[in-house]
Amino acid sequence: MPDTPAKTPHALAARLRNVNKSFGDGGSRLQVLKSIDLDVRCGDITMLVGPSGCGKTTLLSIIAGTLGVDPGSGEVKVFDQDLLKMSSRQNTKFRSTSIGFIFQAFNLIPTLTCTENVSVPLLIQGKSTRHAEKRAREVLDQVGLGDRMKHRPTQLSGGQQQRVAIARALVHEPRLIICDEPTAALDAKNGTLVMELFEKVARSPDRAVLIVTHDNRIFSHADRIAAMDDGKIVEVHDVTGTNPLPEHLRHHE
Numbered sequence: 216m217p218d219t220p221a222k223t224p225h226a227l228a229a230r231l232r233n234v235n236k237s238f239g240d241g242g243s244r245l246q247v248l249k250s251i252d253l254d255v256r257c258g259d260i261t262m263l264v265g266p267s268g269c270g271k272t273t274l275l276s277i278i279a280g281t282l283g284v285d286p287g288s289g290e291v292k293v294f295d296q297d298l299l300k301m302s303s304r305q306n307t308k309f310r311s312t313s314i315g316f317i318f319q320a321f322n323l324i325p326t327l328t329c330t331e332n333v334s335v336p337l338l339i340q341g342k343s344t345r346h347a348e349k350r351a352r353e354v355l356d357q358v359g360l361g362d363r364m365k366h367r368p369t370q371l372s373g374g375q376q377q378r379v380a381i382a383r384a385l386v387h388e389p390r391l392i393i394c395d396e397p398t399a400a401l402d403a404k405n406g407t408l409v410m411e412l413f414e415k416v417a418r419s420p421d422r423a424v425l426i427v428t429h430d431n432r433i434f435s436h437a438d439r440i441a442a443m444d445d446g447k448i449v450e451v452h453d454v455t456g457t458n459p460l461p462e463h464l465r466h467h468e
């Protein structure tokens with residue numbers, strides 16, 4: 216009898232082991248992450264849920280390489296690169312090519328137009344303004360802002376600003392998209408549009424999307440849901456046709 220072929224394991228976009236993070240010193244020291252182990256698989260949309268203040272944004276920032284960890288933590292690997300062993304210069308370069316980060320505060324540059332804001336990651340990579348702005352216009356079109364290219368952030372609604380931030384995170388086709396509440400300011404139609412764009416990204420075997428969300432309208436787009444509480448990962452649920460999302464995970468609003 217031939218052996219059953221082993222199922223190909225997913226490549227990992229991120230692998231965290233024994234990650235601890237505290238803020239403050241002495242009596243005011245607060246341990247926010249407590250021995251976190253987490254695998255973020257390529258090809259998946261992974262959602263991170265949990266009550267306010269449980270450490271979700273802190274964890275995203277560590278994976279994005281914008282926040283360090285406590286000494287003695289295990290590892291933070293993104294596409295097999297150990298962020299804890301990189302110099303700050305290597306870290307900045309790695310982030311600018313491999314990671315697209317959508318913050319809760321959109322961090323758009325108020326003096327630049329939408330097209331210019333979205334071009335920034337490509338300009339940082341040394342692409343010409345002409346190339347960068349052409350690509351920026353394509354992505355703005357995909358997020359439904361084809362008629363707002365020359366507007367500045369202050370001339371846009373919160374939901375439109377959020378979509379500009381999403382376009383900026385997608386424009387350089389990073390392999391890992393990390394988003395903090397990407398659909399919070401979006402109506403159902405634009406929320407679906409954005410999730411469909413994320414699905415296109417995540418359906419590639421070497422790319423992944425990691426989302427913190429309270430928005431249970433988008434849970435149906437998840438392949439995997441990791442639930443956090445009080446600085447720990449308390450449950451990881453793989454969503455499949457035969458293993459749908461359990462009721463208790465649907466209520467993270």
Ligand SMILES: Nc1ncnc2c1ncn2[C@@H]1O[C@H](COP(=O)(O)OP(=O)(O)OP(=O)(O)O)[C@@H](O)[C@H]1O
Nearest residue numbers: 238239245247265266267268269270271272273274
């Ligand atoms: N720079 C900081 N200095 C001190 N404490 C911080 C800092 N950043 C976060 N914290 C604390 O860490 C804890 C976790 O914050 P975090 O933003 O990661 O939570 P969260 O799960 O993302 O919350 P929410 O869902 O409300 O956005 C909170 O108690 C917060 O006050």
